[in-house]
Amino acid sequence: MSKTLLEVKNMHVSIHTDSGVIQAVRGVNFELHESETLAIVGESGSGKSITNKAIMGLLPVGGRIDEGEVILNGRDTAHFSEKEMNTIRGAEVSMIFQDPLTSLNPTMTVGNQITEMLMLHKPGMTPEQRKARALELLDMVGIPNPEERFGQYPHQFSGGMRQRVMISIALACEPQILIADEPTTALDVTIQAQILELMKKLQKKVNTSIIIITHNLGVVSSMADRVQVMYGGRFVESGVLDEVFYETKHPYTQGLMDSIPNMQLSNQKLYSIPGTPPDLISPPHGCPFAARCRYCMKVCEKIQPPEFTFSETHRASCWLYDDRAKGVF
Ligand code: SF4
Numbered sequence: 001m002s003k004t005l006l007e008v009k010n011m012h013v014s015i016h017t018d019s020g021v022i023q024a025v026r027g028v029n030f031e032l033h034e035s036e037t038l039a040i041v042g043e044s045g046s047g048k049s050i051t052n053k054a055i056m057g058l059l060p061v062g063g064r065i066d067e068g069e070v071i072l073n074g075r076d077t078a079h080f081s082e083k084e085m086n087t088i089r090g091a092e093v094s095m096i097f098q099d100p101l102t103s104l105n106p107t108m109t110v111g112n113q114i115t116e117m118l119m120l121h122k123p124g125m126t127p128e129q130r131k132a133r134a135l136e137l138l139d140m141v142g143i144p145n146p147e148e149r150f151g152q153y154p155h156q157f158s159g160g161m162r163q164r165v166m167i168s169i170a171l172a173c174e175p176q177i178l179i180a181d182e183p184t185t186a187l188d189v190t191i192q193a194q195i196l197e198l199m200k201k202l203q204k205k206v207n208t209s210i211i212i213i214t215h216n217l218g219v220v221s222s223m224a225d226r227v228q229v230m231y232g233g234r235f236v237e238s239g240v241l242d243e244v245f246y247e248t249k250h251p252y253t254q255g256l257m258d259s260i261p262n263m264q265l266s267n268q269k270l271y272s273i274p275g276t277p278p279d280l281i282s283p284p285h286g287c288p289f290a291a292r293c294r295y296c297m298k299v300c301e302k303i304q305p306p307e308f309t310f311s312e313t314h315r316a317s318c319w320l321y322d323d324r325a326k327g328v329f
Helices: 048-056 082-088 110-121 127-140 146-150 159-171 189-206 217-223 241-246 251-258 298-302
Strands: 004-017 020-033 037-041 063-072 093-096 177-181 209-214 226-231 234-240 307-309 315-317
Touching (some): 020 063, 048 063, 048 209, 110 146, 177 189, 226 241, 226 251, 234 251
Parallel strands (some): 037 226, 093 177, 177 209
Antiparallel strands (some): 307 315
């Protein structure tokens, strides 16, 4: 097993709002190893983005890590100050977001946004070295005419090109971990494929580990080594890609799989999981998926299911795998 770069232990995150306290993440555990791609999958509101924003120290107003540890390169960063997180963000962990237009600074040239990152984390570089590195990065992510593009503003780039710029900023200081939050959702399908291909190519080149957050199982299948399926603020199934895709255990994961359109069937009615995700201001006592699950038993509504293990890497939290439930599934 390769080196562990990140270990999240029993992390609980809450968001304090006027309507109440949202228990957005309710005790998650996972690891990220060197050079791997981990996909965190789930519907909107499952807690996947908040999990990663907590790791980055970028929780929204009212958000905080209540419990647990975030071990990054051997130290617990869960309660680091903003000043301490500034030394980590961009240097050890970087993040790219769904919409590069709102993440890039519209008043700064693209070149200055890259060199600013270098100035922060590589203070020994001269202005000439920073510019040379910025041009190298723009070229590396496939921006034509980097010299000319260096002095242009984000609005002068197309959506796909802006996402390439975001990736170049994120990789400027060669972080060990890149967190990509729905990086291709705002792009059309062709550009989406190009950006995913670029991320894979750069991962090999700069040896970065990737956490990709998505609701798109097509993106997962083309990128991930391992998958964590999240629902109601918890991980409900995890495993290597083939285990989660071809030996699916959890009814929620099965529902996500059933929602993938089959290109062979032209008249197919698209399946969607009935119901809506739980209200995390007052989360259910038992299984978070109970209200939507076709296999729900009495115990599911009352007691949180334990984690059952199917291989060294494959786990799912569901009462169907308890010996007493044999024959229900
Ligand atoms: Fe369905 Fe029960 Fe399993 Fe939850 S624990 S997914 S409700 S069968």
